Amino acid sequence: MEQFKGTRFKRSDWGELRWILPFVLPAFALIALVILYPFGLAMYYSLTDYNLMRPLSRSFVGLGNYLEILRSGYFWDSLWKTTYFTLLSVGLEFVLGLWAAVFLNKKFRGRGFLRALIILPWALPTVVNGMMWQWIFDANYGALNGLLSQLGFIKHYVIWLGEPFMALNSVIVADVWKNFSFIALLLLAGLQTIPAELYEAATMDGASGWRRFWKVTFPLLKPSILVALVLRTIEAFKVFDIIYMMTKGGPADGTQVLSFYIYRESFQFLHLGFGAALSFMVSVGILILAVVYIKGLYTEVEY
Amino acid sequence: MGQRNIDGKLKTLTAKSSPVRRLQNLRAIRAAAFTYAGALLLGLLILAPFLWLFITSISPRYELAAAPPHWAPQHPTFLNYQKLLNPSGSAAFTSGEIPPFGEAFKNSLAVAVAVTLVCLLLGSLAAYALARARSRSADRLIYLTIGLRMVPEISLVIPLYILLRRFGLIDTRFGLFLVYASFTLPFVIWIMQGYFRTIPRELEEAAAIDGCSRSQALLRIVAPLSLPGMVATGLFTFLLAWDEFLFALLFTATYSSKTITVAISEFTTRHLIDYGLMATGGILAAIPPVLIALVFQKKIIQGLTAGAVKG
Numbered sequence: 003m004e005q006f007k008g009t010r011f012k013r014s015d016w017g018e019l020r021w022i023l024p025f026v027l028p029a030f031a032l033i034a035l036v037i038l039y040p041f042g043l044a045m046y047y048s049l050t051d052y053n054l055m056r057p058l059s060r061s062f063v064g065l066g067n068y069l070e071i072l073r074s075g076y077f078w079d080s081l082w083k084t085t086y087f088t089l090l091s092v093g094l095e096f097v098l099g100l101w102a103a104v105f106l107n108k109k110f111r112g113r114g115f116l117r118a119l120i121i122l123p124w125a126l127p128t129v130v131n132g133m134m135w136q137w138i139f140d141a142n143y144g145a146l147n148g149l150l151s152q153l154g155f156i157k158h159y160v161i162w163l164g165e166p167f168m169a170l171n172s173v174i175v176a177d178v179w180k181n182f183s184f185i186a187l188l189l190l191a192g193l194q195t196i197p198a199e200l201y202e203a204a205t206m207d208g209a210s211g212w213r214r215f216w217k218v219t220f221p222l223l224k225p226s227i228l229v230a231l232v233l234r235t236i237e238a239f240k241v242f243d244i245i246y247m248m249t250k251g252g253p254a255d256g257t258q259v260l261s262f263y264i265y266r267e268s269f270q271f272l273h274l275g276f277g278a279a280l281s282f283m284v285s286v287g288i289l290i291l292a293v294v295y296i297k298g299l300y301t302e303v304e305y
Numbered sequence: 306m307g308q309r310n311i312d313g314k315l316k317t318l319t320a321k322s323s324p325v326r327r328l329q330n331l332r333a334i335r336a337a338a339f340t341y342a343g344a345l346l347l348g349l350l351i352l353a354p355f356l357w358l359f360i361t362s363i364s365p366r367y368e369l370a371a372a373p374p375h376w377a378p379q380h381p382t383f384l385n386y387q388k389l390l391n392p393s394g395s396a397a398f399t400s401g402e403i404p405p406f407g408e409a410f411k412n413s414l415a416v417a418v419a420v421t422l423v424c425l426l427l428g429s430l431a432a433y434a435l436a437r438a439r440s441r442s443a444d445r446l447i448y449l450t451i452g453l454r455m456v457p458e459i460s461l462v463i464p465l466y467i468l469l470r471r472f473g474l475i476d477t478r479f480g481l482f483l484v485y486a487s488f489t490l491p492f493v494i495w496i497m498q499g500y501f502r503t504i505p506r507e508l509e510e511a512a513a514i515d516g517c518s519r520s521q522a523l524l525r526i527v528a529p530l531s532l533p534g535m536v537a538t539g540l541f542t543f544l545l546a547w548d549e550f551l552f553a554l555l556f557t558a559t560y561s562s563k564t565i566t567v568a569i570s571e572f573t574t575r576h577l578i579d580y581g582l583m584a585t586g587g588i589l590a591a592i593p594p595v596l597i598a599l600v601f602q603k604k605i606i607q608g609l610t611a612g613a614v615k616g
Contacts, residue, residue, distance in 0.1 A: 018440050021519055025434030026446065029427040029490060036487040037453055040464035047463060102347055110340050118602060119351045125598035126355075127548045129566040130587040134358050137580050145357050148374040159372075179354065184609075191610040240457045243550045247570060261459045269555060274463050281460035292455035296448070 048279035054272035067279035077280070079255065080263040087174060087259055088238040094178045095234060099185025100227075104219070106186070107193045117190075123183040132247025135176035139163050139248075166256020169249050173257055177244055181237075185230045192226030193219070232295040236288055260284050361584035362386070369580055385585035406586060408560040409568035414593075416478050416564065417546035420485040425539050428493030429531070433523060435494070436501035437509075447498060453491040458551050461487055469556055476558040484552045489542045496541075496608065500534035501527070537608035540601050544594050565590045 048067055052060045071077045106117050123131075138145045139162035147159040162172045196219065204214045242261040245251060251258040251266065258266075264284065268277030361369060362385055364378040389406045435443050435450075465484050466475075474480030504527060512522040553564040560568075569590055572583040598605055 018438055018443075022434040022438050022443065026431040029431035029494060030446070032427060032486055033453065033490055036465070036483055037456060037461065037491075040461050040468060040487075041456065043464035043467070044460055105343055105347065108340065110337075110344065112344055116344060116347055118599060119348060121598045121602055121605065122351055122355065122595060125544070125594045126591050127566060127569075127594060129548075129550050129569045130591050133569055133572070133583055133587050134354055137361065137584065138354060138357065140580070143370055143372060143374065143580075145374055148372065152373055179350075183351070187606055187609060191606055236455060240459065242459065243566075246550070246554070261457075264459050265462075265551075268463055274467075278460075278463050281457070281463065285457055285460040288455055288457050289452065292452060295455075296451055 044278045045282060047275050048282045050275045052273075052275035052278070054274055060275075063275070067276050068283070070276065071280055071283065076255075076258070076263060080258050080260050083170060083257065084239060084241070084259040084261075087170065087177075087241060088235060090171075091174045091177045091181070092231065092234045092238050094174070095182040095185050096227075096231060098178065098182040099230070100189055102182065102186035103189035103193055104215070106190055120183050120186050120190075123180045124187060126180060128180065128243040129247055131176060131180045132244040135172070135179070135244075136163065136248045139172050139176075163249055164253055166252075166254050169253055169256050173244060173248050176248065177238070177241070180244075181234060185234060188230045189223060189226055192223050196222050229295070232291060236291050236295070239284075239288060239291070358584050358587060361581055362588050364581055366579065366581055385581050386589075388582065389585055389589060403582065404563075404568045404571045405560045406565075406568055406589065409563050409565045410589070412478060412481075412560075412562055413547060413565040413590075416481045416485060417543050419478075419482050420489050420546050421539050421542045423482075424486055424489045424493045424542060425535060428490050429497045429535060432494045432497035433501050433527065433531075436498040437506065447495075450491045450494045450498075454488070454495055456487075458488065462551065462555060465552070466555060475556055476562050478562050480556055481553060481562060481564070484556060485546050485549060488549075489545055492545065493538055493542060496538045497531070497534065500531060500538070504530050533604070537601075537604040540597055540605060541608040544597065544605075547594055 049062060049064060050060050051063045051066070102120060106113060106120065126134075141147065141159055141161045141164060144162070146162065147156070150156045151159065161168070163169045200218050200222075201214060204218050209217065240261055241259055242265065245257050245259055245262050246265075249257040251262040260280070261284070264277050264280045267273045267280060360376070360378060363381045363383060364375065365380055365382050365384070368375045368378050368380065388403060435447050461484075465487070469475045469480045469484070474483065508526050508530075509517075509519075509522040512526055513519075517525070548566070549564070550566040550570070553567045554570065557563045557567060563571075569583070569586050572578070572586055
């Protein structure tokens with residue numbers, strides 16, 4: 003944090019606390035109420051066998067829930083599906099987003115129009131996106147089957163959401179379509195801060211397009227790329243809405259990612275203690291990603 | 306004499322290089338073709354699904370059951386819009402086939418606006434103090450805020466559900482407002498403290514010399530300067546709240562508090578799937594955020610990058 007001297011406001015730590023407190027107290031009181039206290043409560047529940055079917059007979063089971071999770075095949079299965087979903091969707095979003103950003107940074111007629119369009123998928127509510135793609139992937143009347151068969155790519159209609167692995171991949175397509183625009187927006191903003199003189203200098207030195215990209219653009223864009231990747235990775239790891247809309251975790255648990263597994267354990271089977279332990283483990287995973295993120299944020303670039 | 310000589314030389318030079326120039330022209334044409342092919346591809350990629358959603362919404366039901374699909378409906382109709390926007394007269398509404406869309410719209414609007422305004426106020430105050438403080442504990446609070454933004458909603462769902470139930474706040478707009486603050490408030494604090502850092506302290510110091518108190522300086526100098534940042538942050542917060550689904554799904558029971566995202570999900574679960582009606586609902590739900598994104602594009606992107614890139 004920056005240091006500064008010569009302020010005319012109170013300078014001692016105590017004095018600082020005295021003026022800060024009235025400013026931060028309302029916000030942090032609300033935060034304590036809706037995040038910190040519930041989070042602590044979840045930690046406590048995770049050590050009990052809390053079940054909504056018999057809420058009064060709650061007993062302490064120590065790490066029992068955690069051990070049960072580690073022994074549960076469902077957990078490892080959904081962890082694997084979440085990882086697959088995260089890696090593939092973020093990877094594709096990155097490739098597509100980077101291409102779109104670099105493309106929209108070139109000068110051509112109609113660029114302004116495309117730049118306005120690229121914000122649309124991001125702005126579309128996630129639930130609407132899920133519904134839209136469910137319809138596009140519809141096995142009988144969906145646009146995708148119609149288009150592919152009219153173009154002659156497929157002979158028979160494909161049941162996109164009816165087979166476990168195919169369904170997971172179809173959900174990934176829907177997620178990529180919405181979120182590549184987020185990465186494109188972030189990277190485009192990053193590209194626009196790179197001074198044009200650097201490209202001119204590189205061109206004068208005889209660097210080709212690819213070389214300019216790898217030697218000038220990429221290093222300077224790295225912080226934006228890192229931020230975009232980590233933010234998207236965290237979001238993808240938490241994925242729930244689009245799964246709920248498109249497949250409800252099915253078919254045959256084929257799209258049961260961690261969030262959906264927690265949802266079912268907690269609110270369909272009412273195993274709140276078990277669900278709390280599960281969600282706590284997911285939080286730890288995400289907090290690890292967050293630390294990577296914060297570290298990445300504070301690495302500065304120099305031009 | 307000398308001039309003519311040079312002209313002559315130039316002529317021969319250009320004559321010699323004309324195949325080279327033709328090649329250059331060819332390359333330029335090819336590059337332009339690539340660019341416009343790319344533009345077309347990107348434009349189609351973005352617009353095609355939207356377009357299909359719209360076409361679906363204006364197609365009569367029997368045309369949606371056609372294979373191959375009718376890319377352009379033969380009998381376009383706005384019946385679905387009428388059904389959703391003015392449902393009182395329609396038979397589908399009274400039979401419970403259509404969720405009361407207007408109610409859901411109002412709930413979403415009320416909760417999103419309230420949470421945006423309150424969090425913007427409380428969050429900006431805290432952010433200002435944290436941006437101006439110099440002690441280590443203030444630094445720690447900033448890191449805590451970033452950490453809090455990462456807490457997954459799913460890990461709060463169980464305790465929040467139990468707390469809301471205990472206080473009788475399940476299925477109320479106020480309950481939703483409270484739980485939405487769990488993700489909007491850290492977001493506002495985080496972005497706004499970064500924004501306040503871009504406003505020079507010297508302005509407030511000068512005001513202090515002139516005899517202003519901290520709160521006077523905040524009100525008269527910092528507040529007007531930070532208004533653009535607050536607008537960007539506010540729009541962004543509204544979009545986050547409008548998009549929310551998990552909390553709304555679990556903490557509501559009736560249309561006295563169900564939001565628009567829940568209404569959309571109920572098209573698929575509870576009733577016979579009418580994709581035309583569903584697409585119409587989707588379009589109506591998408592109008593506010595899409596309009597905001599298009600009109601305030603610069604501000605939104607500014608908020609997006611400020612929130613993501615600057616700590």
